[in-house]
Amino acid sequence: MSAALEVRKLTRRFGDFVAVNEASFEVRRGEILGFIGPNGAGKTTTMRVCATLDLPDEGDVLIDGVSVMERPREVRQRLGFMPDSYGAYVHTTITEYLDFFARSYGLRGKDRARMLAYVKDFTGLGPLEGKLMTALSKGMKQRLCLAKTLLHDPALLILDEPAAGLDPHARVELRELVKALAGLGKAVMISSHILSELSQICTSVAVIEAGEIRASGTVEQVVRMARTHHQQVFLRALAPLEEVQKCLFESPGVEAVRPEKDGVVFDFAGEEDDLARLLRRLVERGLAPVEFAPKATNLEDVFLELTAGRVQ
Numbered sequence: 574m575s576a577a578l579e580v581r582k583l584t585r586r587f588g589d590f591v592a593v594n595e596a597s598f599e600v601r602r603g604e605i606l607g608f609i610g611p612n613g614a615g616k617t618t619t620m621r622v623c624a625t626l627d628l629p630d631e632g633d634v635l636i637d638g639v640s641v642m643e644r645p646r647e648v649r650q651r652l653g654f655m656p657d658s659y660g661a662y663v664h665t666t667i668t669e670y671l672d673f674f675a676r677s678y679g680l681r682g683k684d685r686a687r688m689l690a691y692v693k694d695f696t697g698l699g700p701l702e703g704k705l706m707t708a709l710s711k712g713m714k715q716r717l718c719l720a721k722t723l724l725h726d727p728a729l730l731i732l733d734e735p736a737a738g739l740d741p742h743a744r745v746e747l748r749e750l751v752k753a754l755a756g757l758g759k760a761v762m763i764s765s766h767i768l769s770e771l772s773q774i775c776t777s778v779a780v781i782e783a784g785e786i787r788a789s790g791t792v793e794q795v796v797r798m799a800r801t802h803h804q805q806v807f808l809r810a811l812a813p814l815e816e817v818q819k820c821l822f823e824s825p826g827v828e829a830v831r832p833e834k835d836g837v838v839f840d841f842a843g844e845e846d847d848l849a850r851l852l853r854r855l856v857e858r859g860l861a862p863v864e865f866a867p868k869a870t871n872l873e874d875v876f877l878e879l880t881a882g883r884v885q
């Protein structure tokens with residue numbers, strides 16, 4: 574089965590400036606892809622192309638196998654896009670707002686009533702339905718925008734920084750809504766420049782920086798990749814420190830050895846079996862290792878290492 578969203582070597586330039594450079598990644602049904610990168614990395618630009626609001630200079634985006642360039646109208650039926658900012662309509666209640674968009678999606682009669690009731694219920698807006706849009710809190714406005722995005726029951730949701738500006742409580746609620754949507758079998762792409770907002774819910778990630786995808790795949794794949802690339806290990810041995818350091822310096826994959834507490838910490842580049850070989854070597858040389866602990870790598874470490882907080 575084709576991916577719900579497949580971004581293929583997408584490039585978007587503004588004049589000479591390359592905002593997105595040959596980005597490729599995909600999102601499957603039921604998956605929540607965290608699209609993570611610092612401000613100016615190219616997240617919104619990428620999402621706008623996916624949502625048919627902009628065209629790529631090179632490459633393509635396929636939604637359920639349908640190209641955004643060749644059949645944008647068909648694509649729009651299948652996706653819901655929540656932009657990073659949107660205005661509030663004056664003198665318009667929640668119900669009026671949703672009804673307006675449901676009509677423009679072509680929903681009629683009972684179908685429209687059923688869908689309105691469903692999205693209001695799903696987002697918890699039911700009790701507020703008569704309220705004016707201008708009177709809503711940021712969190713409630715976000716919910717309303719999400720409700721609107723769900724009206725035509727899209728299989729793919731593209732949410733651009735939906736948690737920005739929400740208080741911690743509203744953030745938790747938003748996460749629950751996103752999880753529930755993935756549970757319904759929808760594919761969700763959600764962006765943020767703050768990884769911790771997404772790390773608890775996303776099942777896969779694409780890390781973007783300066784327009785380039787630095788890593789993508791399931792959370793496990795990305796963490797494993799980064800670990801292979803570089804990890805820190807704490808070692809404590811009974812042999813004198815100099816001997817331990819000497820052995821480490823001679824071992825392949827070991828970089829930057831430094832004393833820490835009653836042992837040493839070193840950087841290691843290699844696979845897990847390389848690490849096992851190193852431990853065996855320490856034992857065979859009679860250095861008596863008593864603690865050998867790779868520091869746990871998590872998504873936050875990977876993100877920091879990949880992006881180094883650079884801003885474009």
Ligand SMILES: Nc1ncnc2c1ncn2[C@@H]1O[C@H](COP(=O)(O)OP(=O)(O)O)[C@@H](O)[C@H]1O
Nearest residue numbers: 587592610611612613614615616617618619885
């Ligand atoms: N319409 C545009 N014209 C010129 N430059 C743009 C335009 N849109 C975005 N950019 C630039 O492209 C880069 C990526 O922007 P954007 O995709 O909005 O990043 P993000 O959403 O990750 O913060 C930024 O440097 C931004 O200034």
Ligand SMILES: [Mg+2]
Nearest residue numbers: 616617618657
């Ligand atoms: Mg943005």
